[in-house]
Amino acid sequence: MVEQILKASEEFGFFQVINHGIPENLMNQGMDVFKEFFEMPTEEKAMLYSEDPKKTCRLSTSSANYDWEKNHLWRDNLRHPCHPLEECIKDWPEKPIKYREVVATFSVEAKKLASRILEFISEGLGLESGYFRDKLSEELSLVVNYYPPCPDPSLALGFSKHCDPNLITILHQGDIYGLQVFKDGEWIGVEPLHNAIVVNIGNQLQIISNNKLKSAEHRVVTNSKVSRTTAAFFISPSDDTIIEPAKPLTDACNSPLYRPFEYKEFLRTFFSNMGNNDLALEPFKLQAKLSI
Ligand SMILES: O=C(O)CCC(=O)C(=O)O
Numbered sequence: 081m082v083e084q085i086l087k088a089s090e091e092f093g094f095f096q097v098i099n100h101g102i103p104e105n106l107m108n109q110g111m112d113v114f115k116e117f118f119e120m121p122t123e124e125k126a127m128l129y130s131e132d133p134k135k136t137c138r139l140s141t142s143s144a145n146y147d148w149e150k151n152h153l154w155r156d157n158l159r160h161p162c163h164p165l166e167e168c169i170k171d172w173p174e175k176p177i178k179y180r181e182v183v184a185t186f187s188v189e190a191k192k193l194a195s196r197i198l199e200f201i202s203e204g205l206g207l208e209s210g211y212f213r214d215k216l217s218e219e220l221s222l223v224v225n226y227y228p229p230c231p232d233p234s235l236a237l238g239f240s241k242h243c244d245p246n247l248i249t250i251l252h253q254g255d256i257y258g259l260q261v262f263k264d265g266e267w268i269g270v271e272p273l274h275n276a277i278v279v280n281i282g283n284q285l286q287i288i289s290n291n292k293l294k295s296a297e298h299r300v301v302t303n304s305k306v307s308r309t310t311a312a313f314f315i316s317p318s319d320d321t322i323i324e325p326a327k328p329l330t331d332a333c334n335s336p337l338y339r340p341f342e343y344k345e346f347l348r349t350f351f352s353n354m355g356n357n358d359l360a361l362e363p364f365k366l367q368a369k370l371s372i
């Protein structure tokens with residue numbers, strides 16, 4: 081298991097998990113409330129619509145910055161924090177009636193699964209048990225994506241090429257195809273496996289592993305027939321956490337490839353270079369020392 085996770089995280093930055101411990105009925109109930117939310121009449125959803133990034137629970141169209149993005153995306157999305165649960169649940173949608181109850185349980189299960197996977201990853205990397213516990217994985221937030229059918233899929237993407245900026249992402253992609261991962265210059269489809277969870281390595285895991293694990297670029301294509309609803313739980317460090325390549329992974333032969341920084345500094349650069357992973361990572365890279 082540890083070996084398989086490591087291999088997939090090194091080669092693809094993406095893998096799918098079956099028998100993940102999130103009960104099947106919870107996966108279904110989750111998908112049902114997410115779909116029901118987007119199926120509600122516009123008037124019901126309008127009060128959650130906001131372009132203010134400071135608003136914690138908000139519904140938006142395309143990305144979080146509609147006004148200054150180059151291309152608009154063929155999606156709506158609902159985002160909100162899931163931790164600390166008691167505090168943030170008050171801001172979650174009140175409808176569908178079951179939303180809060182189901183999503184609260186789902187978020188706890190998603191966090192548990194992420195913690196188990198992070199534990200396997202720390203073992204695989206040769207880091208101490210619990211390395212990713214606490215501050216490195218303190219924050220949990222949810223983005224629910226709704227991609228309506230698109231009359232001409234050659235003209236619009238559901239989500240353009242990006243890497244996730246966080247530590248690790250737990251995705252319920254449902255049964256409709258759309259997600260693709262960029263590998264060796266090609267887009268590879270992530271075929272939906274019923275009730276599987278898709279896991280992907282975020283930028284911070286790539287940095288902490290000193291580039292051993294890969295945060296792969298991915299995108300979502302549209303289709304003209306059916307809508308697609310997905311739910312991504314983002315596990316992230318808290319804002320003031322110092323991120324740097326793990327000390328046990330660097331030595332005289334493996335010099336650190338990134339300088340230490342606060343996670344919030346990374347987020348600032350990431351959002352101003354949205355979609356360009358090389359540019360987002362650049363300010364944090366240490367130059368290779370040349371010896372003559
Ligand atoms: O909807 C999907 O399949 C992926 C969504 C995604 O990449 C994201 O929310 O960061």
Ligand SMILES: [Fe+2]
Pocket residue numbers: 242243244298
């Ligand atoms: Fe993503």
